Amino acid sequence: MLAAARIVVWRELLVAMRRRSDVATALLFFVIVTSLFPLGIGAEPNKLRAIAPGVIWVAALLSSMLSLGRLFAADHADGTLEQMVLGAAPLGVTAAAKAFAHWLVSGLPLVAIAPLLALQYDLDAGLYGVLALSLLLGTPVLSLVGGIGAALTLGVRGGGVLLALLVLPLYVPVLVMGAGAVEMASAGLGGQGQLLILGAMLIVAVAFAPWATAAALRISSE
Amino acid sequence: MLEARDLECERGGKVLFRHLGFALSPGETLRIAGANGSGKTSLLRILCGLLTPSAGEVLWNGARIQSLKEEYARHVLYVGHAPAVKDELTGAENLRAACVLAGLSPSAEQTRDALARFGVPVDKPVRQLSQGQRRRAALARLSVSWKAPVWLLDEPFTALDAAAADLTRTLLGEHAQRGGSVAYSTHQDAGLRDSRVIEL
Amino acid sequence: MRWFWYASPQTFYPLAGKLAVAGGLAAAVLAVVGLYVGLLVAPTDAQQGEAYRIIFIHVPAAWMSMFIYVVMAFWAGLGLAFNTRLSGMMASALAPTGALFTFIALWTGALWGRPTWGTYWVWGDARLMSELILLFLYFGFMALHASIEDPRRADRAAALLALVGVVNIPIIYYSVKWWNTLHQGASVSMTAAPKMAATMLVGMLVMALAFWAYSIAAAMLRVRSLIRERAA
Numbered sequence: 001m002l003a004a005a006r007i008v009v010w011r012e013l014l015v016a017m018r019r020r021s022d023v024a025t026a027l028l029f030f031v032i033v034t035s036l037f038p039l040g041i042g043a044e045p046n047k048l049r050a051i052a053p054g055v056i057w058v059a060a061l062l063s064s065m066l067s068l069g070r071l072f073a074a075d076h077a078d079g080t081l082e083q084m085v086l087g088a089a090p091l092g093v094t095a096a097a098k099a100f101a102h103w104l105v106s107g108l109p110l111v112a113i114a115p116l117l118a119l120q121y122d123l124d125a126g127l128y129g130v131l132a133l134s135l136l137l138g139t140p141v142l143s144l145v146g147g148i149g150a151a152l153t154l155g156v157r158g159g160g161v162l163l164a165l166l167v168l169p170l171y172v173p174v175l176v177m178g179a180g181a182v183e184m185a186s187a188g189l190g191g192q193g194q195l196l197i198l199g200a201m202l203i204v205a206v207a208f209a210p211w212a213t214a215a216a217l218r219i220s221s222e
Numbered sequence: 223m224l225e226a227r228d229l230e231c232e233r234g235g236k237v238l239f240r241h242l243g244f245a246l247s248p249g250e251t252l253r254i255a256g257a258n259g260s261g262k263t264s265l266l267r268i269l270c271g272l273l274t275p276s277a278g279e280v281l282w283n284g285a286r287i288q289s290l291k292e293e294y295a296r297h298v299l300y301v302g303h304a305p306a307v308k309d310e311l312t313g314a315e316n317l318r319a320a321c322v323l324a325g326l327s328p329s330a331e332q333t334r335d336a337l338a339r340f341g342v343p344v345d346k347p348v349r350q351l352s353q354g355q356r357r358r359a360a361l362a363r364l365s366v367s368w369k370a371p372v373w374l375l376d377e378p379f380t381a382l383d384a385a386a387a388d389l390t391r392t393l394l395g396e397h398a399q400r401g402g403s404v405a406y407s408t409h410q411d412a413g414l415r416d417s418r419v420i421e422l
Numbered sequence: 423m424r425w426f427w428y429a430s431p432q433t434f435y436p437l438a439g440k441l442a443v444a445g446g447l448a449a450a451v452l453a454v455v456g457l458y459v460g461l462l463v464a465p466t467d468a469q470q471g472e473a474y475r476i477i478f479i480h481v482p483a484a485w486m487s488m489f490i491y492v493v494m495a496f497w498a499g500l501g502l503a504f505n506t507r508l509s510g511m512m513a514s515a516l517a518p519t520g521a522l523f524t525f526i527a528l529w530t531g532a533l534w535g536r537p538t539w540g541t542y543w544v545w546g547d548a549r550l551m552s553e554l555i556l557l558f559l560y561f562g563f564m565a566l567h568a569s570i571e572d573p574r575r576a577d578r579a580a581a582l583l584a585l586v587g588v589v590n591i592p593i594i595y596y597s598v599k600w601w602n603t604l605h606q607g608a609s610v611s612m613t614a615a616p617k618m619a620a621t622m623l624v625g626m627l628v629m630a631l632a633f634w635a636y637s638i639a640a641a642m643l644r645v646r647s648l649i650r651e652r653a654a
Contacts, residue, residue, distance in 0.1 A: 003327070006322075007318070007322040008319075078306065078309070082272060082304070085272060087292070152566060156570055165558065165561060166583060169587060176551070216579065219575060221273075
């Protein structure tokens with residue numbers, strides 16, 4: 001079971017390394033969106049500081065939605081998805097491995113780069129930790145839950161927008177908690193409550209999302 | 223033993239076949255014949271568990287495969303239309319991934335041999351291979367999958383040259399001789415000694 | 423055993439027709455009674471004056487929006503577990519009505535919020551947000567179903583989505599307890615005595631029954647149309 005999970009992650013990372021443009025697109029999108037807001041809203045420091053957590057989080061969300069389309073589409077097209085469905089390991093484990101690999105490639109870089117982008121918003125340096133932690137807890141949830149949507153919309157027309165509509169209700173609580181944590185911290189109230197809730201969401205997502213994704217993959221493979 | 227009972231398949235509003243039943247015992251080879259669109263692929267997908275039939279069931283040693291899930295999948299090798307190889311990976315990497323996912327752990331030696339037997343370059347990314355080589359890279363799994371008793375192959379002889387087709391025939395024959403079961407679909411007679419033929 | 427007899431779309435069809443008629447009549451009668459109680463009988467509220475009367479639409483609509491989702495998820499789950507066609511059709515039949523009530527709840531809530539809270543909408547309120555999420559869940563369900571060509575796959579994919587979204591319902595219901603934001607606490611609970619005048623409660627309950635009867639009628643009509651469509 002672990003061997004299957006390892007090989008899936010290994011394969012995903014190999015493909016991502018050899019197809020760097022896909023990876024770069026998600027990261028670049030994140031950078032572009034966060035950089036556009038100060039340009040559009042005007043560089044008044046107080047305003048920027050206030051909107052920083054929300055904007056960075058929304059950008060992370062959008063970037064995740066953008067990269068979700070790739071999660072299973074290529075596998076579905078070249079037949080590797082079928083083999084995973086027919087694999088010896090439980091499909092939930094394989095789905096979790098895919099989500100993990102997706103997070104490593106599309107989520108973790110965001111966590112690393114966010115403090116840098118927060119510079120543009122003149123965010124207090126003391127908040128970088130909370131920002132990074134909220135993203136660290138939240139982006140895996142986005143990958144896991146987004147995987148369900150990606151699996152449901154495999155090969156369906158109108159895929160990208162439909163996928164966004166489907167995952168949006170599930171993403172909003174993560175967004176609220178994530179941005180909320182940083183906002184609370186910036187108001188001096190700590191933000192631990194929101195971070196704990198994010199942690200709980202992560203645990204629930206790890207426990208349930210892979211199985212929902214597996215069920216969705218089976219439905220989409222028919 | 224793989225058993226199909228009273229299978230009915232409906233796709234796109236049309237009933238492709240109904241009341242289809244047969245048993246595939248160890249050592250038997252089943253040829254599924256029929257014109258394009260007659261349901262050969264659907265039948266194979268029902269047999270491996272990817273597709274749910276609109277009626278009937280498939281049993282593996284008496285148990286419904288829908289309940290067995292991975293238990294059954296461990297005993298099956300399915301080669302579908304799509305070659306199931308990743309363009310960015312080499313032949314060797316693809317084969318290794320496919321094997322581990324199927325629960326097999328062949329040595330590096332065995333994977334190289336399997337690919338060499340089929341004439342597939344081992345270390346070139348699949349993207350750079352021809353269609354025929356890609357097909358053969360997919361079939362290279364046959365050389366290392368002797369542990370899976372049931373082989374389900376969807377039109378394995380398509381786009382193969384004479385040498386590769388011979389090799390495939392040999393491998394299928396060997397598998398049946400070891401006690402495995404083979405079900406494959408094809409348009410025309412593939413030159414195998416089939417125990418049974420189903421016309422769809 | 424009678425239940426399985428009705429599990430076939432053809433045998434359910436005439437029953438659905440009868441239920442639709444019964445539901446429609448009941449809805450009409452109950453709505454008249456409920457509105458009479460709500461608009462004319464119930465006393466004026468001490469704090470909010472006449473504006474509060476929108477509660478007789480708002481609260482029953484909100485109740486129905488959650489209730490219908492749970493019923494829809496139930497049929498979805500049944501369809502996934504037993505691979506029955508009619509269950510999937512029932513789920514699809516309920517979705518538009520559920521979305522309608524969710525929209526009505528949000529809309530009447532906004533209209534009520536203006537005179538009482540001073541604003542149509544508050545982004546921070548947990549219950550408002552969860553209700554909006556519920557609306558998106560309904561839309562997502564209908565959109566996913568519409569995008570998949572094969573009816574069986576559409577039913578099953580949408581069913582899975584419905585089940586995943588069911589986690590939202592307890593969040594809406596309990597959000598008022600968990601987050602102390604703008605929405606008032608629960609005034610009607612199963613255990614404690616209601617904190618409002620008896621006539622107001624009666625009015626709300628009658629309207630809730632009216633909406634329930636309407637939902638049954640609408641769902642039955644839709645199921646019949648789905649049965650006709652798929653049999654063709």
